[in-house]
Amino acid sequence: MAPTPAFSAITLPHALPLDSGEVLEGVQIAFETYGELAADKGNAILLCHALTGDQFVASEHPITGKPGWWERMVGPGKPIDTGRFHVICANVIGSCMGSTGPASEGPEGKPHAMAFPVITIRDMVRGLIGLLDVLGIERLHAVVGGSMGGMQALSLAANFPERAERVLAIATTARHSAQNIAFHEVGRQAIMADPAWADGEYYASGITPDAGLAVARMAAHITYLSEEGLTEKFGRRLQDRTEKGFGFDADFQVESYLRYQGSGFTRRFDANSYLYITRAMDYFDIAEEHGGLLADAFAGTTSRFCLVSFDSDWLYPTAESRHVVHALNAAGAPVSFVELSAPFGHDSFLLEVPALDRVVKGFLE
Amino acid sequence: MAPTPAFSAITLPHALPLDSGEVLEGVQIAFETYGELAADKGNAILLCHALTGDQFVASEHPITGKPGWWERMVGPGKPIDTGRFHVICANVIGSCMGSTGPASEGPEGKPHAMAFPVITIRDMVRGLIGLLDVLGIERLHAVVGGSMGGMQALSLAANFPERAERVLAIATTARHSAQNIAFHEVGRQAIMADPAWADGEYYASGITPDAGLAVARMAAHITYLSEEGLTEKFGRRLQDRTEKGFGFDADFQVESYLRYQGSGFTRRFDANSYLYITRAMDYFDIAEEHGGLLADAFAGTTSRFCLVSFDSDWLYPTAESRHVVHALNAAGAPVSFVELSAPFGHDSFLLEVPALDRVVKGFLE
Structure with a gap:
C-alpha cells in the first residue's frame, strides 16, 4: 500500500485486554467525526465500518482521493443527518488507516507484523468503547453498521448493553458460517x-x-x-x-x-x-461468547434494534438476520426487521437502495 | 504434478481444426473403456469428464490410487451397466492425463506450455469425435456428462447431431455466466x-x-x-x-x-x-456459436435428451438447465427434465443421490 498519511487519532489511556488473553498497550484509535456534538453529548452516532472500510465515511479518502464510502447516507439532510447528529467513525484495531494494527509500530520500534495478537470483533469493539470513554460519550444515540460493521454493532449491544440507545445492523450475521x-x-x-x-x-x-x-x-x-x-x-x-x-x-x-x-x-x-x-470475522460467533445461546447475549438489553437484510445477499443471507431477530425476540428486546429487495447482493448496503435510506432515517428519529 | 504414467491412447490420423483458427497436428487421445463393444457397435456410451476429471471413471487412478470418479454409477449392474454397454471415457484435449495438452510435447520436442492454442469445449468434442471415428463408432447409444462433461454432451448434440441417440446432461449449462x-x-x-x-x-x-x-x-x-x-x-x-x-x-x-x-x-x-x-469453459456459449439463438443449435437434432439439475447447485443452477430445455422444446426435440433435491451442491452429480441413479438408468434403457 501507499505511504500512510497523518490521521486524527487518540491514544487509549489504558491497556486493552484481548479475547486471546494478550494485552495491547498504547493503542491508537484513528477516527473522523461529522456534525456537532450536543452539549449533553446525547446526539452521537457511532458508525462501524466493514472489513476493508475505514473512518472516511463521508469525506475524501486520503490515499485514493475518492469520496467517503457512505456519502450517500451520511451528511447534512441525509438519512444519517450530520445537521442533527454527531457521527463518529473510527478505524478498527487490526486495520491500517491509523489505528493500531500489524503495520503499526511495535515495542521494538518496528512494525508488529505477525507478532500482532490475533483479535476478535469484540476486541475491536473494546477499542471503540475506549474511544467513546476518551470522548466522554456515555450513551450513543445509535450504533450503526453494515457487514462487519453490523457485527460490531451487535457485539457492542451484547457486551456493552448500556452504551447504545439504538442498534442498527445491516446485511450482517451473528456468526460466520462454514462458507x-x-x-x-x-x-x-x-x-x-x-x-x-x-x-x-x-x-x-x-x-x-x-x-x-x-x-x-x-x-x-x-x-x-x-x-x-x-x-x-x-x-x-x-x-x-x-x-x-x-x-x-x-x-x-x-x-x-x-x-x-x-x-x-x-x-x-x-x-x-x-x-x-478476516480472522476476527471468522472467529465471530456471539452466541458462543455467551454460553451458546444467542438470546442470552442480549438478555437485559436496554437498546432498540433494527435489522436489515437484502434478498440478493448470499454472503449474509436473510436467514442470518432472522436468526438474530428471533434471539432478540426471545430476549424481549424491541426489534424491527426488514428484508429489502435489491439486485446488488451483499454490497446493496453501500449502493443506491432508496428503501434503505428510509429505514435508516426512520429508525434514527 | 507427479511424473505421468503410461496411458492407453490413440493418435488422430487427421489434424484437428480449432475454433481459434489454429490446427493441432498429431493429437493424442488417451482413453479407457469398460464393457464389451457389441458386434454392431451399437452399445457404446461416451462418458465426458468434468474440469479436473479424467478417463479413469471406473478404474483406479494411476497417480492417486483412488477409485474411479464415477464408480458408483458405472460398472456391471450399475446404472450405466458395463455388462450391457461399452463405456468409453477419454481425457479431453488441453488436460494432462495422456491427451494432447500444454504439458505434452510440442514440435520442438519440449512441452507446448503457453504456446498451446486456446481451445474450446467444441474443440474438445472434435477430439472425442476423432476418437470415435478411429474406433469405428458411427452412432453412440448415448453421450453422458456432468458439469463440463454435460457441456461436451450438449456441444456434441449441437455440432454432431447424427452421432448420439441419447444425450444426458447433468448439472450443467449451455453458457458460462459472469459469476x-x-x-x-x-x-x-x-x-x-x-x-x-x-x-x-x-x-x-x-x-x-x-x-x-x-x-x-x-x-x-x-x-x-x-x-x-x-x-x-x-x-x-x-x-x-x-x-x-x-x-x-x-x-x-x-x-x-x-x-x-x-x-x-x-x-x-x-x-x-x-x-x-477454465478458459474453454468460460468461452462456452452454444447459442453464440449458432447465431445467437440456442434453439437453432439443436434444430434438426435426431437425439433424445435428458437434463438433470440439483436444487442446491448454485454454480449451474436449475434455471440454466431449464433454459436448455426450453430451447430443445422450441427445436421440437424430445426432452425430459428433472430437478433433483440433494444437499451437496454442484458436486451432487458425483455423490450418493439414489434418485440420480434411477434417472440415469431409466434414460439409458
Whole structure:
C-alpha cells in the first residue's frame, strides 16, 4: 500500500485486554467525526465500518482521493443527518488507516507484523468503547453498521448493553458460517502463498504481497455481488474487443473489472491487516461468547434494534438476520426487521437502495 | 504434478481444426473403456469428464490410487451397466492425463506450455469425435456428462447431431455466466501470480506453481458445495482442538479440509491445463456459436435428451438447465427434465443421490 498519511487519532489511556488473553498497550484509535456534538453529548452516532472500510465515511479518502464510502447516507439532510447528529467513525484495531494494527509500530520500534495478537470483533469493539470513554460519550444515540460493521454493532449491544440507545445492523450475521470461513481462508492462503508476504515481514523491504492480496480481494469481491447483478452489469460482454482473443488477457468485462478491483485494493490496504481482520470475522460467533445461546447475549438489553437484510445477499443471507431477530425476540428486546429487495447482493448496503435510506432515517428519529 | 504414467491412447490420423483458427497436428487421445463393444457397435456410451476429471471413471487412478470418479454409477449392474454397454471415457484435449495438452510435447520436442492454442469445449468434442471415428463408432447409444462433461454432451448434440441417440446432461449449462467466469478468473490469477508459474515455462525446472494452483482449487471447490452442505459437514467445528488457537493455523475443520483439497489437487493436475480448460469453459456459449439463438443449435437434432439439475447447485443452477430445455422444446426435440433435491451442491452429480441413479438408468434403457 501507499505511504500512510497523518490521521486524527487518540491514544487509549489504558491497556486493552484481548479475547486471546494478550494485552495491547498504547493503542491508537484513528477516527473522523461529522456534525456537532450536543452539549449533553446525547446526539452521537457511532458508525462501524466493514472489513476493508475505514473512518472516511463521508469525506475524501486520503490515499485514493475518492469520496467517503457512505456519502450517500451520511451528511447534512441525509438519512444519517450530520445537521442533527454527531457521527463518529473510527478505524478498527487490526486495520491500517491509523489505528493500531500489524503495520503499526511495535515495542521494538518496528512494525508488529505477525507478532500482532490475533483479535476478535469484540476486541475491536473494546477499542471503540475506549474511544467513546476518551470522548466522554456515555450513551450513543445509535450504533450503526453494515457487514462487519453490523457485527460490531451487535457485539457492542451484547457486551456493552448500556452504551447504545439504538442498534442498527445491516446485511450482517451473528456468526460466520462454514462458507464464510471458507472464502476467507482462500484469501488468506492467496496472501500467504505470495513469496513477497515473507511471513508478514515485508514492511522493511517495501516489496508487498500485492499479487496475493489482489487475488484475495477478487475472490471476496465475487461474494459481495449477486449472480443476477453480475449478469446484469457484465453478462458475457467482451472488453474493448468484438471477438474473443483466444488468449489469457481479460476478454470479458467481468475479468477486467475483477482485475481492477484487485489491483486498486492493494494500493490502500495492508495484507497483514487483511489476514487479521478476516480472522476476527471468522472467529465471530456471539452466541458462543455467551454460553451458546444467542438470546442470552442480549438478555437485559436496554437498546432498540433494527435489522436489515437484502434478498440478493448470499454472503449474509436473510436467514442470518432472522436468526438474530428471533434471539432478540426471545430476549424481549424491541426489534424491527426488514428484508429489502435489491439486485446488488451483499454490497446493496453501500449502493443506491432508496428503501434503505428510509429505514435508516426512520429508525434514527 | 507427479511424473505421468503410461496411458492407453490413440493418435488422430487427421489434424484437428480449432475454433481459434489454429490446427493441432498429431493429437493424442488417451482413453479407457469398460464393457464389451457389441458386434454392431451399437452399445457404446461416451462418458465426458468434468474440469479436473479424467478417463479413469471406473478404474483406479494411476497417480492417486483412488477409485474411479464415477464408480458408483458405472460398472456391471450399475446404472450405466458395463455388462450391457461399452463405456468409453477419454481425457479431453488441453488436460494432462495422456491427451494432447500444454504439458505434452510440442514440435520442438519440449512441452507446448503457453504456446498451446486456446481451445474450446467444441474443440474438445472434435477430439472425442476423432476418437470415435478411429474406433469405428458411427452412432453412440448415448453421450453422458456432468458439469463440463454435460457441456461436451450438449456441444456434441449441437455440432454432431447424427452421432448420439441419447444425450444426458447433468448439472450443467449451455453458457458460462459472469459469476462462473469471475470464479475461474480468480483461479487463473492465483496461478499466474505464483512466481513458480514462470509464464507457464515450469516443466524443465520441475518447480511447479503448486501454491497458486492450490488456491485456485480451493476457490473453485467452494463453488462445488452448497452453503447448507458446508454447514452440515463442518459448521464452525474446530479441527483437532477444543479452543480457538488465536493464530493462523487451520482452526476450523472447513479450513483444514480446503487446504487438503488444494494440496492434493496439485499432485495430479497440471497448472497450465487448469488455465486452458477454465478458459474453454468460460468461452462456452452454444447459442453464440449458432447465431445467437440456442434453439437453432439443436434444430434438426435426431437425439433424445435428458437434463438433470440439483436444487442446491448454485454454480449451474436449475434455471440454466431449464433454459436448455426450453430451447430443445422450441427445436421440437424430445426432452425430459428433472430437478433433483440433494444437499451437496454442484458436486451432487458425483455423490450418493439414489434418485440420480434411477434417472440415469431409466434414460439409458
